[in-house]
Structures are given as structure tokens and as C-alpha cells.
Amino acid sequence: MLSLPDFEAAARRVLPRPIFGYVAGAAEDNRAHDDNRRAFDELAFVPRVLCNVAHRQQQVSLFGTTYASPFGIAPMGIAALSAYRGDIVLARAAAQAQIPAVLSGSSLIALETVMAEAPGTWFQAYLPGTNERIDALLRRVAAAGVQTLVITVDIPVAGNRENNLRAGFSTPLRPGVRLAWDGLTRPRWLLGTLLQTLARHGMPHFENSFADRGAPILSSRVQRDFAERDHFDWTHIARIRRQWKGALVIKGILSPLDAAQAHRHGVDGIIVSNHGGRQLDSAVAPLRVLPAIVERAGDMTVMLDGGIRRGADVLKAMALGARAVFVGRPFNYAAAVDGEAGVAVAIDLLRAEIDRNLAMLGLTSLDDLGPQYLFNHRAPHP
Numbered sequence: 424m425l426s427l428p429d430f431e432a433a434a435r436r437v438l439p440r441p442i443f444g445y446v447a448g449a450a451e452d453n454r455a456h457d458d459n460r461r462a463f464d465e466l467a468f469v470p471r472v473l474c475n476v477a478h479r480q481q482q483v484s485l486f487g488t489t490y491a492s493p494f495g496i497a498p499m500g501i502a503a504l505s506a507y508r509g510d511i512v513l514a515r516a517a518a519q520a521q522i523p524a525v526l527s528g529s530s531l532i533a534l535e536t537v538m539a540e541a542p543g544t545w546f547q548a549y550l551p552g553t554n555e556r557i558d559a560l561l562r563r564v565a566a567a568g569v570q571t572l573v574i575t576v577d578i579p580v581a582g583n584r585e586n587n588l589r590a591g592f593s594t595p596l597r598p599g600v601r602l603a604w605d606g607l608t609r610p611r612w613l614l615g616t617l618l619q620t621l622a623r624h625g626m627p628h629f630e631n632s633f634a635d636r637g638a639p640i641l642s643s644r645v646q647r648d649f650a651e652r653d654h655f656d657w658t659h660i661a662r663i664r665r666q667w668k669g670a671l672v673i674k675g676i677l678s679p680l681d682a683a684q685a686h687r688h689g690v691d692g693i694i695v696s697n698h699g700g701r702q703l704d705s706a707v708a709p710l711r712v713l714p715a716i717v718e719r720a721g722d723m724t725v726m727l728d729g730g731i732r733r734g735a736d737v738l739k740a741m742a743l744g745a746r747a748v749f750v751g752r753p754f755n756y757a758a759a760v761d762g763e764a765g766v767a768v769a770i771d772l773l774r775a776e777i778d779r780n781l782a783m784l785g786l787t788s789l790d791d792l793g794p795q796y797l798f799n800h801r802a803p804h805p
């Protein structure tokens with residue numbers, strides 16, 4: 424494994440086709456997904472030289488905590504289907520490497536269990552149906568010791584994931600000959616999944632999905648999760664802000680106008696994101712709107728995810744004003760390939776790329792990055 428993309432090829436071999444398809448897939452024609460990468464590719468670096476870069480550091484401080492690197496692990500639902508105890512694997516590897524990890528609200532492992540294993544983990548929630556449920560959510564999350572709550576807002580309805588169906592993945596999961604064959608030819612994956620299923624005395628279910636808590640992923644009750652999400656608006660965020668004393672982050676902002684709204688509502692941070700291209704296809708790539716969002720974000724901490732695969736991508740996003748970034752799929756693949764050790768390798772690779780590139784840019788600190796280090800092939804340049 425020499426780079427993050429190597430984990431994708433390896434994960435394709437170890438995961439059943441429907442599971443790999445679920446992780447790799449995006450919405451409709453993959454336009455948003457593909458443009459996430461293209462947006463990074465269109466930017467080149469303009470390095471400075473002879474800068475004495477002997478003492479480099481890549482720490483960042485987010486909501487009062489200092490992290491060793493400016494990237495974290497994005498929330499990914501049902502990660503425990505990719506790797507044995509996947510959510511714990513991701514959270515522990517992140518804690519060990521001193522980077523943030525965000526536990527998904529659609530995970531198969533209970534929030535409290537993950538927090539016990541990795542106490543600094545951030546928690547991502549989808550807004551549950553009613554005010555009573557929102558209040559219950561906040562009570563449970565606070566009781567579990569969560570300090571940073573991420574509310575994902577780009578799923579008013581489920582995205583159109585034709586790719587899932589083509590790959591044979593669906594919720595409810597449909598066991599069949601194909602899945603059985605994939606499982607038998609991937610014994611490591613099968614063993615992990617069986618162990619988890621036995622350990623919980625039944626089929627896995629969404630542990631932290633507050634809209635329909637405990638809905639088995641083999642049940643159509645999961646679909647109802649989505650039915651309730653389309654009525655949420657900023658009044659719900661205002662309510663949460665009044666009650667939640669920890670850091671509040673909104674994930675899934677793409678419009679500068681919404682960034683300004685979030686700021687007006689006292690939100691502490693935003694993750695500029697199109698959900699890795701998995702929701703609205705043709706949604707703009709986060710990197711393209713980042714500068715305009717930073718302008719409207721006031722003192723909020725602006726972060727970004729989508730398409731980051733190299734240290735160079737991390738630095739490009741930061742040069743355009745992101746304070747930190749999140750990476751999704753590659754860490755899921757790394758967990759599938761070699762559990763916690765795999766994720767640790769992936770983190771180290773990205774960290775080393777950032778350090779190396781920082782030196783070649785002529786920088787010792789991320790604070791000195793700025794747009795003057797970038798050249799856009801497509802934009803007129805002075």
C-alpha cells in the first residue's frame with residue numbers, strides 16, 4: 424500500500440460485490456462524484472524555494488482540541504459491514520493517530536460503545552423526526568460524552584443510488600446466491616460479519632439512527648428513516664443550538680447563503696460537502712465553492728470533504744481556506760483490507776504526503792498556505 428488509492432483496489436478483492444459497490448458508489452451518473460476529483464486536478468501548485476523548511480509541523484486546532492494532522496475520518500454508515508467492528512476500528516485508529524473521526528448516525532455499533540473505545544470521537548446525526556426525538560438525541564449524545572456534534576443536512580430525501588442496485592446492494596439487504604457466493608469466496612469478510620451477527624444475537628441493525636432506532640438493516644423499517652427527513656428547516660437547528668452546549672457542526676453545506684445562515688444560527692463549524700457525490704448528482708464540487716463560502720462564514724470553522732485522496736488535495740483545500748478536511752471511502756477500504764492496522768497505514772501515508780509537499784512548497788506551517796500557492800489551469804492568471 425503506497426497511497427490511499429491502492430486501498431480501493433485491494434478492498435475490491437476482499438469485499439463482496441454489493442458491499443464494495445455500496446461504498447464506492449455515488450448517485451445517478453456520478454457527475455458530482457467525478458467532479459470532486461476534477462476540481463482538485465484543475466489546481467496546480469506554485470511552490471516557493473530556498474525557504475529553510477527544516478522545522479515543519481501540520482497540527483491544527485479544532486474546537487479547542489489540537490490534532491496532529493489537518494484531516495479526519497468522515498462519517499460512513501454501516502462501516503461494520505466493510506470491516507469487523509468497523510466503526511470502532513476507524514475511531515480507534517484515528518484516536519491513536521490524533522486525528523478526528525466522526526461516527527455515523529447510521530452505524531451498526533452503539534454510540535456509547537464507540538465512545539468508550541475512543542473518547543474523543545465526534546458524532547454525526549441525521550435530524551430525527553420530532554422535537555421530542557431531537558431532545559432525546561441530544562440527551563443521549565451528551566450522556567455518551569460527545570463534545571462535537573455533526574448534523575448532516577443534505578439528505579432531505581434519499582439520493583438516487585442506481586449504482587447500489589446494479590451492484591446488488593439494497594436496504595433491506597437481499598440475501599441471495601450471489602451474496603452467499605461472494606461471502607464464501609471472501610472468508611475473512613464472512614467470518615467478521617458472522618461474528619458480529621452472533622455477538623449481537625441477531626441481524627445487525629442501525630444503533631444510532633434516531634429516526635427509527637434499532638431498525639434492522641434487513642428490514643424495510645429503514646426506509647421510513649428517510650420518509651421523515653424532508654420537513655426539517657433552520658428552526659430545528661436553532662432549537663439544537665439552544666440546547667447543545669458542545670461544538671455544533673453542520674455537514675453538507677454548498678451555498679454561501681447557507682454558510683451565512685449557519686453563522687447567524689451560532690453554528691461553530693461547517694463541512695462543505697456534497698456527500699461524496701452520493702446525494703444530489705451534479706451538485707457542485709465542494710472545492711469550487713469553498714472560497715465563496717469562507718467569505719461568508721465569519722468566525723466559523725470551515726472544513727471540507729469529497730474526493731480527497733492525496734496530501735496534495737489536503738493542501739489545496741487548505742490553501743483555499745479550509746481549516747481541516749475529511750476523507751471517506753479510502754479509510755473504509757483501509758479498514759476492510761486490514762482493520763485498525765490498515766487505517767493506521769492510510770493515515771501515515773496521507774500524513775507523510777502532507778509533510779513532504781509542505782517542504783516542497785517552501786512552507787513550515789499550514790497557517791502560511793494561501794491561494795498564492797495555487798495555479799488554476801482554467802482561470803485567467805496574472
Ligand code: FNR
Binds near residue numbers: 445447499528731752
Ligand atoms: C458516507 N457519507 C455519510 N455522510 C454522513 O453524514 N453520514 C453517513 O452515514 C454517511 N454514510 C456514508 C457511507 C459511505 C459508504 C460513504 C462512502 C459515505 C458521506 C461521507 O461522510 C463523506 O461526505 C464522503 O464520503 C466524502 O467523500 P470521499 O472522501 O468518500 O470522496
